[in-house]
Structures are given as structure tokens and as C-alpha cells.
Amino acid sequence: MLTQRPRGMHDILPQEASLWHEIEEAARRICARYGFSEVRTPILEHTELFQRGVGENTDIVEKEMYTFNDRGGRSMTLRPEGTAGAVRAYVEHKFYGGPQPIKWFYLGPMFRYERPQAGRQRQFHQFGVEVFGVADPAVDAEVIALGLDFLEDIGLEGLRLELNSVGCPQCRPMYRERLQAYYRPLREQLCEDCRDRLERNPLRLLDCKRETCKALAERAPRIEEALCEECRAHDEGVHRHLEAAGIAYEINPRLVRGLDYYTRTAFEVVEDGIGAQGTVLGGGRYNGLVEELGGPSVPGIGFAAGLERLILALEQRRGEGTSETGVDVFGIALGDEASVELTGWLRRLRALGCRAERGFEGKSLKAQLKAADRLGARWALILGEEERRRGVVMVKDLAGGEQRELPVLEVESWWKETEHGTGR
Numbered sequence: 212m213l214t215q216r217p218r219g220m221h222d223i224l225p226q227e228a229s230l231w232h233e234i235e236e237a238a239r240r241i242c243a244r245y246g247f248s249e250v251r252t253p254i255l256e257h258t259e260l261f262q263r264g265v266g267e268n269t270d271i272v273e274k275e276m277y278t279f280n281d282r283g284g285r286s287m288t289l290r291p292e293g294t295a296g297a298v299r300a301y302v303e304h305k306f307y308g309g310p311q312p313i314k315w316f317y318l319g320p321m322f323r324y325e326r327p328q329a330g331r332q333r334q335f336h337q338f339g340v341e342v343f344g345v346a347d348p349a350v351d352a353e354v355i356a357l358g359l360d361f362l363e364d365i366g367l368e369g370l371r372l373e374l375n376s377v378g379c380p381q382c383r384p385m386y387r388e389r390l391q392a393y394y395r396p397l398r399e400q401l402c403e404d405c406r407d408r409l410e411r412n413p414l415r416l417l418d419c420k421r422e423t424c425k426a427l428a429e430r431a432p433r434i435e436e437a438l439c440e441e442c443r444a445h446d447e448g449v450h451r452h453l454e455a456a457g458i459a460y461e462i463n464p465r466l467v468r469g470l471d472y473y474t475r476t477a478f479e480v481v482e483d484g485i486g487a488q489g490t491v492l493g494g495g496r497y498n499g500l501v502e503e504l505g506g507p508s509v510p511g512i513g514f515a516a517g518l519e520r521l522i523l524a525l526e527q528r529r530g531e532g533t534s535e536t537g538v539d540v541f542g543i544a545l546g547d548e549a550s551v552e553l554t555g556w557l558r559r560l561r562a563l564g565c566r567a568e569r570g571f572e573g574k575s576l577k578a579q580l581k582a583a584d585r586l587g588a589r590w591a592l593i594l595g596e597e598e599r600r601r602g603v604v605m606v607k608d609l610a611g612g613e614q615r616e617l618p619v620l621e622v623e624s625w626w627k628e629t630e631h632g633t634g635r
């Protein structure tokens with residue numbers, strides 16, 4: 212136990228870090244383009260926030276939350292998703308009082324006690340965005356466009372965008388009844404989970420992954436036939452904006468999402484190549500959530516993308532991760548005095564932006580050159596005792612092999628010229 216990480220949780224090791232940085236930087240870059248600012252909310256929230264926000268009848272709240280009492284006896288939960296916390300912050304800090312929309316993004320870990328498999332962890336990371344205060348279908352299209360631009364920026368193109376409307380509190384109850392009327396006579400053919408969902412959350416029957424349930428869902432009444440006038444108009448508006456933006460989509464009438472807060476637009480982006488957990492991004496509109504969580508009636512929409520799934524997809528496309536760290540200069544000292552001197556000028560080189568490493572423990576020249584090579588260093592600066600006495604250092608071009616002597620006092624100006632020369 213002591214040397215084993217918790218099931219479903221992963222260490223992100225240094226060799227993977229550059230890919231994470233790439234993805235996080237792309238998220239920030241695209242958000243800046245669309246005018247979204249970063250919000251960071253606590254990883255721990257009051258349990259009630261998710262019960263009310265995500266919904267009592269969802270798998271997340273029923274089975275997947277990490278919930279415990281803190282030392283003061285309050286029930287706390289590790290956030291299973293980011294929307295509820297963002298809404299809480301929007302309400303708590305009264306952002307509804309100023310000009311709308313409010314456009315936020317976040318990056319960070321989420322926790323769900325799920326059965327781990329490829330693309331599904333118990334601690335995972337999301338990049339998410341939320342827009343508050345505007346009901347216009349143009350916002351739905353902008354949020355979707357942002358998501359797709361982000362995926363394209365990191366190198367994932369040609370993914371499938373699935374779209375649906377899940378209606379609103381006016382039209383959904385009637386649709387629920389129609390679904391129940393369709394499914395009740397088929398109850399015995401349903402899986403155990405679906406039998407359970409039939410009375411409490413019948414929309415979820417539509418996206419059950421079991422073959423028999425899937426076949427029944429094919430013939431179930433479709434929500435688009437049950438939408439009210441406003442929902443239908445909104446939906447058509449979203450389609451028109453998407454088409455104007457050149458965004459291809461597929462209508463999936465069985466796309467219902469696993470969280471209860473959605474109204475109208477629901478969407479997912481699917482990467483078919485990474486197995487059963489291929490949904491890399493999911494989101495939708497939640498026009499009732501701000502009010503449900505104690506704020507005024509304010510519409511909202513957003514999405515979240517699972518970063519581990521993006522990494523899986525990227526690694527598959529690019530081959531295993533590259534872990535280039537980049538070293539400009541490797542300092543080699545031969546002897547104690549030289550080592551001390553090296554400490555001084557390496558610090559000055561680093562202050563100039565030079566990525567500098569060095570050898571330790573008085574290893575031989577050969578061993579240190581090998582270490583420089585292993586790190587892919589561009590230059591070796593070799594300071595032996597004899598050179599030190601003469602006030603010079605040997606500069607070796609590790610790519611070309613040439614070497615020359617340089618007065619120690621000129622090391623910094625050498626670096627400035629070299630850096631300039633390489634255009635870095």
C-alpha cells in the first residue's frame with residue numbers, strides 16, 4: 212500500500228509533463244482568443260452543492276462521489292466536475308449584478324469513484340468553460356467553436372460532434388411520460404440499471420451501452436418531436452450559427468448526458484480511436500442551474516474536456532510521448548576548484564536565459580561528456596585545472612565536434628552572441 216498509488220489515480224511523471232503543458236497552453240491561448248478568463252474554485256465543496264447541482268438521480272451523486280465529514284462534522288465532497296463550483300462562485304460573488312455575459316474557464320483535477328479503465332480514472336483533469344447570462348443560440352455556437360478550435364490546436368482534427376436538444380422544464384416532463392409509456396411494457400427486457408432508471412431518470416435509458424437496451428432505444432420516441440416551440444427555435448438557431456461557422460455536426464437524438472442540469476443544447480465530441488471512453492469533450496446549456504443554486508434566473512452554457520483522454524488520443528496519433536527538455540550548455544568541471552568556479556558562472560548564464568546543466572561528484576571527462584550527450588546538450592563548457600589557472604574554458608560544440616578556448620571572462624558574452632546567432 213505504502214508504495215502504491217490509489218486505484219484509478221495517476222502520477223503525471225516528468226516525461227509526460229511537456230504534453231500536459233502543451234494542452235494547458237493551448238486551452239489558455241484559445242480562451243484568450245474568445246475572451247474567457249480563468250477561474251479557480253476549491254477542489255472541495257459542500258456536498259449539497261453537487262446533490263442540488265449535478266442532481267440526486269445521477270450516477271455521479273448516487274455512486275461516484277468522494278464524500279466525507281470534515282473535522283467540524285460538515286459533509287464535504289471532492290468535486291466530481293467543475294460547473295457546480297463555477298455557478299456557486301458566480302452567485303456568491305454576485306457576478307449576475309454586472310454586465311453579461313460572464314465567460315470563465317478552468318483547468319484542474321476532478322474526482323469520481325468510477326470503475327477505472329483506459330480513459331477513465333478516479334482522479335482526472337478537465338479543461339472547462341462556462342458562459343453565464345446570455346440565452347442567445349449564438350453563444351452555444353461560440354462555446355462549441357471554442358471547444359473544436361482547442362482540439363484542433365492541439366492536433367486533434369476530424370472528430371465527431373454530436374448534438375441534441377434535451378428540452379426544458381416545459382416540454383421535458385411530457386417527453387419523460389412518453390418514454391415511460393414506451394418502456395414500461397418492455398421492462399423485463401431492460402438491464403437492471405435501466406429498470407431502476409425507468410421511474411427516476413428515464414432519459415438515461417436512451418444512452419445505455421448494453422446491446423439489448425440499445426436496440427430498444429433505437430425505436431423509442433424521439434425528443435425532437437416533443438420539443439416546445441421555444442426549444443425548437445433555439446435548436447434551429449444553434450444549427451444556423453454552427454453552419455455559418457463551418458462546423459459539421461451530427462444530430463444524435465439519444466444524446467442525453469449524465470448530469471441533470473442540462474436544458475436545450477447538449478453536445479459531445481467523440482474520438483472513435485481510443486476505445487469505449489471516446490468522449491473527449493461534453494457539455495450543454497443549463498438555464499435553470501443558477502437559480503437552483505440560489506441565484507437569480509440566469510441562463511448558462513459550457514463544456515468540459517477530459518485531458519487524459521486527449522493525451523491518449525494524441526499519443527495514439529503521434530506515437531509515444533516526446534520528452535525533450537532542452538539543454539543549451541553542459542558545464543564540466545575537473546577538480547574541486549574548477550567545480551566551485553563553475554557554480555558561479557552557471558548561475559550567471561542561467562540568469563541570461565541559458566538552459567544550463569552540469570556534472571557532479573568529480574566524474575571523469577568521459578563520463579561527464581556522456582551525461583551531456585544523454586541530455587542532448589548543444590554545448591559543453593569544460594573547465595579543467597590547467598585551464599582554470601590560465602583563466603580560460605574549453606567550448607565544445609557537441610553537434611559539430613569542434614572545440615575552442617575562450618577566456619572565462621567572455622563566457623557570458625559568448626552565450627549572448629550564440630543565443631542571438633541561433634535566433635532562440
Ligand code: HAM
Pocket residue numbers: 291292293294323325330331332333334335336337339340341469470490491492493494495496512513514515516517518519520
Ligand atoms: P462530463 O460529461 O461528466 O461533463 O465530463 C466531461 C468530460 O470529462 C468527459 O467527456 C470526459 O472527457 C471527461 N471525464 C469525465 N469523467 C471522466 C473520468 N472518470 N475519467 C477521465 N475523464 C473523464 C461535465 O463534467 C460537465 N461539468 C461539463 C459541462 C460544463 N457542462 C456544462 N458546463
